[in-house]
Amino acid sequence: MVFLLCVLLLAAGGSVFGQDLQSPDWQIFLDGFAYTDLVTVTFPGTDAHGVLTGDWSGAVRYDGIETDGGRSMLLPPRFFSPDFTTNSAFEVLDPMYTYHDPSNSVPGKNTGRSRIVNNDLLIEILVQMKYVPGGMAIGLNPGGAGYAGPIMTSPYVMFQTYNIRNIRGTAISNLSLYQFLHAHPNDDLSTDNFGVYDPKIYAVGGYPDYHYDISTYGRGLFLPEGSDVVGFSANTAPAAYAVGAYGSDLAGIIADIYDDRLSGLNAAGPTDICGAMKFHWGSLAPGQTVSQTFAFWVANWKNPPQPPSEPISLLQAYEGSSRGASGHHKGYKGIEGDTTSAVPGVFTIVPGDKWENFVGAAQVGVPYTPKSVSLVKQTPSIVQCADVFPAHGVQQQGTPSIRTWWPLMYEVPQTMWTLTITYGTSVPWDDDGLGPHKPTYVHTETWRWYVDATLESMKNLLALFHELPFSTDEVPLISDEKLYPQLVEKLDAVAYAWESGDHISAGILLGEFEMQVMDACIATSPAKPNPTGPGTGIANSAENPACCKLLADSEYVGGRLGLLQPVQ
Secondary structure, X not given: OHHHHHHHHHHOOOOOOOEEEOOOOEEEEEOOOOOEOOEEEOOOOOOOEEOOOOEEEEEEEOOOOOOHHHOOEEOOOEEOXXXXXXXXXXXXXXXXXXXXXXXXXXXXXXXXXXXXXXXXXXXXXXXXXXXOOOOEEEOOOHHXXXXXXXXXOOOEEEEEEEEEEEOOOOXXXXXXEEEEEEOOHHXXXXXXXXXXXXXXXXXXXXXOOOOEEEEEEEHHHHOOOOEEEEEEEEOOOOOEEEEEEOOOOOOHHHHHHHOOOOOOOOEEEEEOEEEEEEXXXXXXXXXXXXXXXXXXXXEEEOOOOOOOOOOEEEOOEEEOOOOOOOOEEOHHHOEEOOOOOEEEOEEEOOOOHHHHHHOHHHHOOOXXXXXXXXXXXXXXXXXOOXXXXXXXXXXXXXXXXXXXXXXXXXXXXXXXXXXXXXXXXXXXXXXXXXXXXOOEEEEXXXXXXXXXXXXXXXXXXXXXXXXXXXXXXXXEOEOOOOHHHHHHHHHHHHHHHXXXXXXXXXXXXXXXXXXXXXXXXXXXXXXXXOOOOOXXXXXXXXXXXXXXXXXXXXXHHHHHHOOOOOOO
């Protein structure tokens, strides 16, 4: 597939053909100058696509260099995408040859070598694809200033070494090497890409000494879909660096390399992104060799899933139906409608295997082992009916002891459940993506749920109390058939006033609703199943405190909407 992609790009006049260096995650094609404009990624679970379609190349500069105006000399004679002829006087002495080194665990062609030469320098270029367990930690804090955690690269990293030898016969002074990257992450050929230079040491992952990083990425990096990240790192501090627009030989990073003026800009974008580093040695004696190695890497970054930052809302009752199974009997007119208009709310927790449904590592395939699980339920203090619904807490520890099914009909608003899971990973893993956490072995995730109430949920609760029986006594929890529609109409009037902006009237109407509920509380069920009259009302027994439940909800909703005076 990769070979065909290369041929197709060549046919379109858009790529250089070279020797491929392979890994299970990505491949790169290099010519004798170690130049390429083709890197393809084949990460598991993603479609094969390009991430370069730009340039990966080097340049040199020294006193007496044979270029117009003494400008830096690019190594390859030609660039692709965009296509232009450079000022290079280098020729290939030994073409790039890649092969499988059996001592290297990376499958396929994992090692390569070429040599290029001009009148002054002989440059040997060595490339090797290495397996780096866990990948390398790459920073995205501009200039190293910031608290974003590093991202981890693919575990397959290419190390590229330049061995630069003076063959002129006299000393070469002010020798510099430039390495630069012009990338298009996500195969995005637009100018909507970004770049960062970060020299911070993160001390995790492999090769932490390669911490002078230039990274390029797409806008999706900070969004749930994530982004490819393409870049390179050095293990010595560059003499100069910059990220910015690619440009041409007149402006942009290419011109800055030509004219030895890398700006030190450590963040750029959105633009047609490019990044470069300069390394300087000063004088190079005849026959002397200096070396510089870079790590070229790719990452398929997706931000780890996070529990919701806000508690998840639960309601005690929801709109529902029997789907026509229980209708209104109208004699000769048949059975019509549905007698069920509300259903009770139930809070259920479905852990999955090893609590996988609540573990971020499980969502991205990172192996993990649960260490501890706890669930804490906290019922808040309320004013009305505090004796019926006292504030209290419940703590459950360990999977066998955790209840995963909680009926909500008699839970007061702001009752909170907090699930805390601590787990370990076999390799350091960054559980908050670009947040402040560093990759670590131990992780904690916290999930929260709370009981909410609204005017609409109160109407559903009224309907539910009008459907459910008061013990075995043949009547519903709201047994006064005249009272029930009055309470529904009152809540409708509160909602209308509120939506119309008449908050004073809404508050008065909600107060009237509470008074009607209080006046209708009955501790025992009616002696007879009469539809209305003495003895009927709203159940308020120890087993069925429906009346107090409506008062608690009204208190909460009125306070949240600012309709009722809060207790001082």
